[in-house]
Amino acid sequence: MRLIDIAEADAHEETRRIMQICNACRYCEGFCAVFPAMERRRTFTEGDTAYLANLCHNCGACYHACQYAPPHEFGVNVPQTLSERRVETYADYAWPPVMSQAFQKNGFLTTLIVSLVLGLCVAGMLILISPHLFWGIHLGEGAFYTLVPHTVMAGIPLIISAFVLVSFVMGWRGYWHHTGAKWGGMASLLDAMSASANLRNLGGNNAGTNEGCPGPDDRPANARKYYHHLTFYGFMLCFASTSTGTIYHYLLGREAPYGYFSLPVLLGTVGGVILCIGTAGLWYEKQRMDERVKSLKTLGMDYAFIGILFAVSFTGLLLLGVRETSFMGLTLAIHLGFVYGFFLILPFSKFVHGIYRFAALLADANERKQS
Amino acid sequence: MYTENKTSFPDLSETAWDIIVIGAGNAGICAAITAAEAGCSVLVIEAAPKDMRGGNTRHTRNLRAMHDEPTDILTDAYSFEEYFDDLMRVTKGVTNKELAELTLRKSSDLTGWLTDRGVRFQPALSGTLNLGRTNAFFLGGGRALLNSLCHHAEKIGIIISYQTPVTELIIEDGFCTAVKLENGQSVSAKNVITTAGGFEANLDWLAEGWGDSAKNFLVRGTPYNKGIILRSLLDGGAQSVGELDQCHAVAIDARAPKYDGGIASRIDGVPFSMVVNKHAERFYDEGEDFWPKRYAIWGRLVAGQPDQIAYSLLDSTGVDRFMPSVFTPIIDDTIEGLADKLGLDPVATRKAVDDFNAACPDGPIDQSILDNKATSGLSPEKTNWAAPIANPPFYGFPLRPGITFTYMGVEVNDRAQILMQDGKPMANLFASGEIMAGNILGQGYLAGIGMTIGAVFGLIAGAEAARTLNSTAQENKQ
Structure with a gap:
């Protein structure tokens, strides 16, 4: 007789079923924040499973250690189930709500949207810009803007960013209310920021010894964490590059392209290179990750986001390389296409994992302080 | 029982092994590693598929270790005397004092030995059972411990064959000449270390001690411990230890x-x-x-x-x-x-x-x-x-x-050699783990001591099995 049914229900129900087993076992409590957070509860509402799912970094340590993992009849698979629950929460909190659908076939959809934007950008520039300009060689300050006026080039992302920002805020609000998270003051904020910055939950041990979490098999490895660091910090450097570029433009009155050793280009080059390495590494680690640990339902979303991020940084570097040749126009069109597309899909892509992970870490920091 | 697709494996009987270890749990892998580190070729035979390997080790969480001062994984101190008193209290004196003392004294080296071979412990817990002073907790539990140990074992050349149940040991005058496998093969080695657990998953055998009530027992432990090796050893003349109805x-x-x-x-x-x-x-x-x-x-x-x-x-x-x-x-x-x-x-x-x-x-x-x-x-x-x-x-x-595990097993000496009914050690048979835990644990239970017995006697069995081979090799040279 089977008393704990593996429901074909939604991921919340499966998470609840599994957490009830885990909470009676607790062998994994030394691995990461998820299990101590689970132990602070006896029952698991939808808000609780949403919180735990977003606290999980999907490393798989608990799967390989689990005495109840398949083929055991309890069929416990925490990392895979929480991955599936996470995507449910992305859909639940998506804003505008109609965009919940975007998390159904996310890999396909985000790729489609970015391709459309890319096509539009390249085609638009090819049509609107006269060929001798488009294929011409432009040197010195303002070279980019001979092709696309600065107001257009910067205006488009500005409008998109405003929308993205509203979407993030609404998503955060949805998450915060649904999970019943509580604000724990500055100490919690600093704690959550440090957990985000050093990914201590991918250290493999709550004691902070940092051997790492399972790599392709059950042995601890730190590769995935380091690739994520490269991706995150590379992205931040690129963001800093854009910001300093804006300062140059408006405050110093200097127009791009800037010299190879100028601050915006240095930040962007270093950021772009390590972002490329980071995303390529994350892709590599993802595809060789144990099949039983990753969720096949979310792989499309994962790969699409990593791929687009790689394309953004790679075409940025390419543009730097060819900006003094006749391929500048085409490369600029492709780069802008990826950048605009990337910004547009941001609230409906894997990017939101950062928002909800941070919210979960913030709530966790407060809970730990209280308990 | 669990099944999984078995990958094809070379004919095990073609190799002349120095040592065969039966059972890939904590006791078996500790023995295998010790023997391999001493230069022996080692084959480990495991009845379960890889995901379910290692008998009850998968269900364990910690081991009980003596220590004179706080360590990073154990708080305070747990003296030999206190440990010994605890053991005497739960067993009501039903123990082999010499072997018990040996186990407790050697328990202080275990966490270091295991850590050196890749096992990770978690820092002292303040958890519900308050065992942080006496027990060292494996990070992630027994299955995680076993994952680390098996990786180490394979790295140093030990072959582990999963889904390879044994049907019988052929024992002649206390000498194991062959290990018969369910797949029809027969393997042999100079020394055989048995770490195949008790008979908790054999309801018929349990009924011999408990009568009809055994049919209503649930088996918390692994379904693979059917006592086949224990039965073979007893039939082959080994002296039994412990009562039929004693168990955790x-x-x-x-x-x-x-x-x-x-x-x-x-x-x-x-x-x-x-x-x-x-x-x-x-x-x-x-x-x-x-x-x-x-x-x-x-x-x-x-x-x-x-x-x-x-x-x-x-x-x-x-x-x-x-x-x-x-x-x-x-x-x-x-x-x-x-x-x-x-x-x-x-x-x-x-x-x-x-x-x-x-x-x-x-x-x-x-x-x-x-x-x-x-x-x-x-x-x-x-x-x-x-x-x-x-x-x-x-x-x-x-x-x-x-029922987690049974206590009745084979009698051993301080070199982990299995003793015959006449008190003499069997020529090439050693034991560790549940199959001999009854020597120390006659009744009652002390949390985490099962893993301690398995690891301590695993190390002893591996070292002794290797030593007898090496001394034979020395004699042959001279």
């Missing part, structure tokens, strides 16, 4: 799987409940002592009741006093309704609860101490934490005896 048995949820339920099947609510048998009669003091000191006797207590079943009854105040269980308790707003759902007689249950409630003292209980809030006028009394079952809804957990 706790009261677990009657709804747990027949096999392999492990830790999560346990029920921690007994001290805060009243426990009745199928006739709605109480039969033992639920509040005798703290649960960690009492859980291991409740398997036997329930086994002694008619149909080997009991019911733990609580109210809404009591149910929050202990760790949640895998199985949702059975709930009803009335005692009669709960009794009906549990299959108890409602009238008799109502009366039992009323009698119990009337005998309870006033005032709240304090579960952090032995609070002496005892019933008066009951037989048996509940001597601590007696609180009426009065606040609906009411909760019930059905209980069954859950």
Whole structure:
């Protein structure tokens, strides 16, 4: 007789079923924040499973250690189930709500949207810009803007960013209310920021010894964490590059392209290179990750986001390389296409994992302080 | 039983192995690594598929280790004397004192030895069982420990063959000439180390000690420990040790799987409940002592009741006093309704609860101490934490005896050699783990000592098996 049914229900129900087993076992409590957070509860509402799912970094340590993992009849698979629950929460909190659908076939959809934007950008520039300009060689300050006026080039992302920002805020609000998270003051904020910055939950041990979490098999490895660091910090450097570029433009009155050793280009080059390495590494680690640990339902979303991020940084570097040749126009069109597309899909892509992970870490920091 | 696609494996019988280890649990892999580090070629044979390997090691969480001062994984100190006293208390002296002393003394080196071979421990816990002083906890539990040890074993050249059940050991005058495998092959080695566990998953064998009641037992432990190797050794002239009916048995949820339920099947609510048998009669003091000191006797207590079943009854105040269980308790707003759902007689249950409630003292209980809030006028009394079952809804957990492992095994000496009935060691047979734990653990249980015995005797068996080969090689050279 089977008393704990593996429901074909939604991921919340499966998470609840599994957490009830885990909470009676607790062998994994030394691995990461998820299990101590689970132990602070006896029952698991939808808000609780949403919180735990977003606290999980999907490393798989608990799967390989689990005495109840398949083929055991309890069929416990925490990392895979929480991955599936996470995507449910992305859909639940998506804003505008109609965009919940975007998390159904996310890999396909985000790729489609970015391709459309890319096509539009390249085609638009090819049509609107006269060929001798488009294929011409432009040197010195303002070279980019001979092709696309600065107001257009910067205006488009500005409008998109405003929308993205509203979407993030609404998503955060949805998450915060649904999970019943509580604000724990500055100490919690600093704690959550440090957990985000050093990914201590991918250290493999709550004691902070940092051997790492399972790599392709059950042995601890730190590769995935380091690739994520490269991706995150590379992205931040690129963001800093854009910001300093804006300062140059408006405050110093200097127009791009800037010299190879100028601050915006240095930040962007270093950021772009390590972002490329980071995303390529994350892709590599993802595809060789144990099949039983990753969720096949979310792989499309994962790969699409990593791929687009790689394309953004790679075409940025390419543009730097060819900006003094006749391929500048085409490369600029492709780069802008990826950048605009990337910004547009941001609230409906894997990017939101950062928002909800941070919210979960913030709530966790407060809970730990209280308990 | 679990199955998985078996990858093709070279014919094991073609190789002349120095040492064969039967069983890939903690005891077996510790023995295999020690022997391989001494230069021996080692084959490990495991009945289960890889994901289910290692017998009950998968269900363990810690080992009990002597230490004179705090370490990063153990708090305070746990002296030899205190450890020895604890062991004497639980076994009531039914132990081989020489082997017990050896085990306890060598336990202080285990965490270092394991850490050097890739095992990770978690820092001292402040958890519910408060074992951080005496027990070292494996990060992630026994399966994680085994993952690390098996990686290390394979790295140093040990071959581990999964899904390779043994049917029989061929033993002639105390010498194992061959190990017969279920797949028809026959393998042999100069020395054989048996670490294949007890016979807890063999209900027929359990019935020899327990009678018909064994059919109602649940097996918390691995389904693979059917006692085939133990039977073979005893048939081959090994001296048995321990009683047939001695085992680690706790009261677990009657709804747990027949096999392999492990830790999560346990029920921690007994001290805060009243426990009745199928006739709605109480039969033992639920509040005798703290649960960690009492859980291991409740398997036997329930086994002694008619149909080997009991019911733990609580109210809404009591149910929050202990760790949640895998199985949702059975709930009803009335005692009669709960009794009906549990299959108890409602009238008799109502009366039992009323009698119990009337005998309870006033005032709240304090579960952090032995609070002496005892019933008066009951037989048996509940001597601590007696609180009426009065606040609906009411909760019930059905209980069954859950056997983790059996104690009867083969007698060994301090070199882990299996002894014959005439007291002489068998020529090339060694043992470690559950299969010989009864030498030290005649009855009772001390949390984490099973893993300590397995690891200590694993190291001894591996070293001794290697040493006899090396000294033979020396003699041959001379």
